[in-house]
Amino acid sequence: MPELPEVQALVDFLSDRLTGAEPRVVTGVELASIAVLKTYAPPPDALVGLPVGSVTRHGKFLDLDCEGIHLVFHLARAGWLRWSESLPEKPIRPGKSPIALRVRFDDGSGFDLTEAGTKKSLAVYVVEDPQAVPRIASLGPDPLADDFTLEQFAEILGRKRAQIKGVLRDQSVLAGIGNAYSDEILHVARLSPFAMTTSLDEETVARLYDAMRETLVGAVDSASGKPAAELKDAKRAGMRVHGRTGEACPVCGDVVREVSFADSSLQYCATCQTGGKPLADRRMSRLLK
Structure with a gap:
């Protein structure tokens, strides 16, 4: 997508x-x-x-x-x-x-x-x-808008208790982020996709905000100027963990793992994101709504 x-x-x-x-x-x-x-x-x-x-x-x-x-x-x-x-x-x-x-x-x-x-x-x-x-x-704010601040992001995350992967993908919360870039953002932020919004302290929220902006800006810059026919391949080539199950994490070298769902999946690095502990494959499709 x-x-x-x-x-x-x-x-x-x-x-x-x-x-x-x-x-x-x-x-x-x-x-x-x-x-x-x-x-x-x-x-x-x-x-x-x-x-x-x-x-x-x-x-x-x-x-x-x-x-x-x-x-x-x-x-x-x-x-x-x-x-x-x-x-x-x-x-x-x-x-x-x-x-x-x-x-x-x-x-x-x-x-x-x-x-x-x-x-x-x-x-x-x-x-x-x-x-x-x-x-x-019903769209939420654009995460790359000039006026979308860290304070606004923190306020959004504090509205309800939910898993951060689902929050990043919820278009009524933030507009434009899907399954692939939420995986990438969480990897850069060194956060588990199952982390609850209510468990994030100020430093972690700031790290996640910076990771979101950095990841999206980098991907926009990478895609800029490419013909429409080349964008799909360019997206795949730029992924760090998404779609790379079984490959080496580019940061630590650990294997990229996957959690599968009814019609989708997420990828993550246990060493970078979950303290080395593999996540249980809970098959909760609601996480990827």
């Missing part, structure tokens, strides 16, 4: 190609999967003929603002954006490929939103106000 750094890279990638002194104009919106469209008014055709004014991000949501009509989409677990400098002229055929939506621009370029696998979660919205998308309206 693309998370904050990859989504920000896609924002920058699309901004470079669609906005500026001579913005690209939408010439077509082709829906190949009706299931991905979560709104009915305005219709997708309302975007046709409009220039792209800006491309922004709300957590993991991308937002193309075309003169007040917003094309908003969330790539979910298996979705992706595939850019083409020259799209085929032939319209896409529903159900014949992984393509769910195609957007065309006046210079012949455009992008497809694709989704692999059988579990379909890709979501597209056409709205006049992004806050009309319920999951955007």
